[in-house]
Amino acid sequence: MRVYQVRQSVTGTILWTGSATDPLGALDAMAHEAGYYDHSDIPEHLRAGGLHVEEIRG
Template identity: 45%
Template sequence: MMSIFQIKQKTSGAVLWTGSAHDEKTALDAMARDAGYPDFASLPDQLRARGIEASKLDLIS
């Protein structure tokens, strides 16, 4: 089952990406692909150094 994730920059609180993914790693990779990179590991060090966090947003009704 896929979950909804929101990825934010820790220092500014800016939302970088929101979407569905199987887990945090695939969410981070999807965010990077949307930004034009092959995967999260390919992001420039200066972007990753600022701190990026992925939060699961699933709501239970």
């Protein structure tokens, strides 16, 4: 697995860092850890302005 970081694009705030198989998996893992079913359930106020997923190196 690879390590990804999810940021809120406008503010640059790091929302999640962890292992996932791909960028969509990273969004799903972030959402699940926050108590949502998957990335489609992430509240609009967090998605407004975009979410940026980046693979990071450890």
